[in-house]
Amino acid sequence: MDWTLEVVVVPVSDLAASIAFYRDQVGFHLDHDTENEFMHVAQLTPPGSGCSIVIGNLPSQNEMAPGSLKGLQLVVSDAEAARAELVERGIEASEIMVIDERDGGTFFGFADPDGNTWAVQQIRARADKPLIPVEARGRFGE
Template structure:
């Protein structure tokens, strides 16, 4: 007999971003518009910095002693934005290098990377997408 699995909500709340210099990374993400929620040194070996993109229910964590991933190894973290052109303009205004808007059938994309090379994509959903109406 196969056990019945209860369906439950699972909400992604936090993603560790591997960096070499916590202060430099924190400054970058704050400049990019993320909100600095916490910065706590737990011990000599552990520092926890939590930042949240505006409007997001999921945050990122930078720090010391948080992950074994190599700095810069996070690739293609993706966030949804209502307007790719406006998101790009905002990043550029904040001094963050960003790609031109990349038009694809499945959305419009802007790409950027943090100082360690962790790469991000901002996606404007296409009109036919169910989620486009809620962005």
């Protein structure tokens, strides 16, 4: 039996501002923004990822203080290009750090407006062999 990690709850204080940050600045896809009398949540997915983030006001989200999630990790094939994209979109990103010369040993980081932090790891092998093949991508039968 497969056990797949498909959603991570990220605690935020302002849903609209967080949607704008993750969608417009980081470049995640907005899968849905759902509001009714019981809740308001949004799901966003990084390009090429099988795991999404969910932000909003569900009980599990309200149990965590905004900004309390630290060290979420994204993987890219080119850290310099990824960092340049984020900086161009107005995100303050740390300098690139090489902690090991082998593939997978290069990182930089950034934080969302609430202080939730992200590490971005470079794995060059992902350029030729993505974790999820392009033809298998898409959410909810897209």
